[in-house]
Amino acid sequence: MPHLRLLLLAVVGAALSTTGLAGEAAPPGNPSHGQRIFMNGINRVPACHNCHGKDAMGDDALGTPRLAGQAEAYILKQLGDFAANRREDKTMFVMNSNARGMREQDWRDVAAYVSGLEYRRVGLSKLEKVKEYGETMGLRQRGRQLFLHGDPAREIPPCYTCHGYNGRGLPPAYPMTGGQRFVYLVNQLHKWRAGSRRNDPEGVMRRVAKNLTHQDIRDVATFLTSAPRGRCEESCRQFLCCVW
Numbered sequence: 001m002p003h004l005r006l007l008l009l010a011v012v013g014a015a016l017s018t019t020g021l022a023g024e025a026a027p028p029g030n031p032s033h034g035q036r037i038f039m040n041g042i043n044r045v046p047a048c049h050n051c052h053g054k055d056a057m058g059d060d061a062l063g064t065p066r067l068a069g070q071a072e073a074y075i076l077k078q079l080g081d082f083a084a085n086r087r088e089d090k091t092m093f094v095m096n097s098n099a100r101g102m103r104e105q106d107w108r109d110v111a112a113y114v115s116g117l118e119y120r121r122v123g124l125s126k127l128e129k130v131k132e133y134g135e136t137m138g139l140r141q142r143g144r145q146l147f148l149h150g151d152p153a154r155e156i157p158p159c160y161t162c163h164g165y166n167g168r169g170l171p172p173a174y175p176m177t178g179g180q181r182f183v184y185l186v187n188q189l190h191k192w193r194a195g196s197r198r199n200d201p202e203g204v205m206r207r208v209a210k211n212l213t214h215q216d217i218r219d220v221a222t223f224l225t226s227a228p229r230g231r232c233e234e235s236c237r238q239f240l241c242c243v244w
C-alpha cells in the first residue's frame with residue numbers, strides 16, 4: 001500500500017513542521033513585529049498584554065504566566081502545542097484559539113520579543129496577597145529543600161537538575177520556573193499531577209508531579225516565585241554557591 005505510506009509520511013512531515021521548534025531553515029523571530037502583536041493583537045487574536053500584563057509579567061488574578069525572559073524555544077513549543085491541542089488551556093480557554101489565529105512566523109516574532117524582555121524582580125507575585133485568589137502561601141524553606149534535593153523516599157527527583165539554579169531554566173527544553181507567578185505555578189503542578197496537562201516530553205513532569213502533595217506544591221511554588229535568578233560566578237560552579 002504505497003499510497004497509504006506516502007500519505008502517512010506527509011502527515012508526519014506536516015506534524016513535525018508545525019510542532020514549532022523552528023525548523024532549521026526558519027527565519028529568526030522579529031522582536032519588533034512581536035512587540036506589535038503583544039501590544040495590539042493580530043487578526044482576531046487579542047493583544048497578549050490584556051492578560052499577560054504590559055510588561056509580560058503575568059497576573060495572579062487571571063492565572064496567567066509571566067512570559068518575560070522565558071526561553072524562546074520553550075514559548076515556541078507551547079504555542080505549537082496549543083495550536084495542535086497537545087496542550088489545552090483549561091484556565092481561560094483562549095490560548096488554543098490564540099495560537100491557531102497566528103502564523104508560525106508570528107509565533108517566532110512574539111517569542112523573540114517576550115523572551116528578550118529583561119528579567120525584573122518588580123511585578124512578581126505578592127505572596128501575602130495570594131489568599132485573594134483562593135490560595136495559601138507555602139513554606140519557602142521546605143520548598144527550597146524539595147527543589148534542591150527532591151525526596152528520594154517518595155520518588156520525587158530534585159527539580160534543579162532540569163530547571164537549573166533557582167529555576168532560571170536550561171534552554172531550549174527546560175523552562176524558567178524561578179520568578180514565575182505563584183498561582184500559575186500551583187495550577188500547572190496540579191495539572192501535571194492530574195494528567196490534564198500532557199505536553200511534557202516523555203511524560204517527565206507527570207512523573208515528577210504524581211507524588212507531590214498539595215502542600216509540596218505550595219511550598220515549591222512559594223520558593224520558586226520568590227527565587228532570584230542569581231549569578232553563578234565562574235569561580236563558583238557548585239550549585240550550592242549559586243542558590244540562596
Ligand code: HEC
Binds near residue numbers: 038041047066079175
Ligand atoms: C484572554 C487572556 C489571554 C490572552 C489575550 C493571551 N493569553 Fe496566553 N495565556 C493565558 C492563560 C490563562 C494561560 C495559562 C493557561 C494554563 O493555565 O494552562 C496562558 C498561557 C500562555 C503561554 C504558556 C506559557 C508557559 O509558561 O507555558 C504562552 C506562551 C502564551 N500564553 C502566549 C500568549 C501570547 C503570545 C498571546 C498574544 C498573542 C497571549 N498569550 C494572549 C491567557 C491569555
Ligand code: HEC
Binds near residue numbers: 157188189199205
Ligand atoms: C527530568 C527533568 C525535570 C525534572 C526533574 C523536573 N522538571 Fe519541571 N519540566 C520539565 C520539562 C521538560 C518541562 C517542560 C514541559 C513542556 O515542554 O511543556 C517542565 C515544566 C515545568 C513547569 C511548567 C512551566 C511553565 O511555564 O508552564 C513547572 C511549573 C515545573 N516543570 C516544575 C517542576 C518542579 C517543581 C519540579 C520538582 C519537584 C520539576 N519541575 C522537576 C522537566 C523537569
